[in-house]
Ligand code: SF4
Ligand code: SF4
Ligand code: SF4
């Protein structure tokens with residue numbers, strides 16, 4: 001632990017006794033709250049060590065023990081629980097040979113349970129290093145652990161992408177919009193047609209939720225509006241919703257055979273999107 | 283001045299007076315546990331419940347923290363109050379039956395049994411020790427840690443605190459360990475043996491069950507050798 005680092009973090013708060021945000025910054029840097037750091041926070045902010053310690057132990061987000069390089073959290077909220085999260089957690093406990101909240105002896109993985117990640121429709125949910133795994137079953141646990149160890153979903157542990165793969169289809173004719181021949185980010189892309197000022201052509205977007213590039217056949221300006229069309233039945237996919245970011249109309253597709261709807265902004269350069277699953281908006 | 287009615291008796295009190303103080307001034311007894319004169323009100327034990335208001339709007343509040351209001355109607359011993367108070371006593375007995383203070387309260391209210399799962403906690407989280415240490419001893423050596431069922435009292439990192447002066451104030455007010463650390467001389471209220479090198483408790487049978495923030499206390503050290 002570098003004393004200077006901690007002092008920097010503390011002084012960034014400009015003398016205000018913003019204990020929680022100071023502790024958050026320290027935790028982000030060191031993955032946990034070292035004892036010396038808490039002592040420094042106490043002396044520097046003028047709060048008593050007892051209070052600082054009380055705050056640090058009150059919030060589950062803070063840890064007084066070093067955490068592993070990777071963090072895997074399984075949701076045990078009500079929805080995930082009834083969808084079988086218990087068995088998933090049991091599997092993690094068995095495979096990693098630890099209790100929730102503990103870290104593997106090689107300091108690689110910290111496994112913990114959380115109480116709700118707010119994506120109940122996708123439960124049981126497991127988040128590893130910020131990557132969401134939806135509808136996890138006992139069998140997938142092994143793969144998730146492997147991927148986490150190898151850091152195949154981003155190893156810095158700081159990435160906060162909410163990524164999972166979507167199966168998109170046309171709301172009119174119901175045919176799949178997934179183009180298995182064209183991969184983006186290691187996943188098949190979603191392909192629709194779009195009408196632009198320079199003519200009608202294809203547009204591909206990643207099926208990975210969390211990534212919002214639009215790849216077009218034609219070159220159009222970033223602020224151009226695109227009219228989305230189904231490549232199969234030709235119907236206009238424009239929905240009633242307006243983009244929350246830029247107010248442009250949004251193109252709408254069904255997700256996973258109709259359990260959800262994804263709307264994406266029809267402006268070329270806008271990443272606005274709304275995903276609704278089982279009535280819940282993410 | 284604020285005028286309120288307690289058990290039908292009108293009383294005028296200074297602004298900022300709590301119901302508890304007003305009731306005691308009029309001579310109505312209200313049992314308390316986490317309240318201590320000289321320490322700030324905390325409202326943790328709920329033993330001091332009273333009923334305020336009328337009819338369907340009547341509700342139970344903790345009198346030690348509720349400030350007197352103009353025209354407030356207070357009942358300190360209505361049926362509802364007694365029922366709630368007995369329940370609180372049962373709950374206290376369920377968590378810390380060995381406390382002499384709680385036993386005395388229970389016997390005064392004729393509670394002889396409790397209906398909950400029996401536990402043998404060392405601490406009922408009344409916060410008296412924390413307030414004592416902070417407000418009277420100006421030390422802030424101990425405090426609450428954790429939350430929910432994991433909440434506990436102690437020093438940061440569970441090691442001997444640099445700011446603790448071994449005054450024994452925390453143990454003196456503690457309803458759960460008071461008896462233990464007064465050892466054989468309850469009237470002396472605090473033993474303080476740890477501080478004057480003649481700890482009487484080393485001889486005591488239940489030495490290892492003792493809870494003492496003075497760790498490592500002189501007594502413990504002597505016992506070890
Ligand atoms: S003995 Fe230590 S912890 Fe207890 S009241 Fe005194 S200073 Fe505080
Ligand atoms: S240790 Fe004693 S005084 Fe302190 S909170 Fe617990 S019961 Fe109350
Ligand atoms: S541990 Fe022993 S010597 Fe110390 S205060 Fe308690 S009874 Fe007294």
Ligand code: FES
Pocket residue numbers: 313314315316317324325326327328329330331344345346347
């Ligand atoms: S004395 Fe009022 S809540 Fe404890």
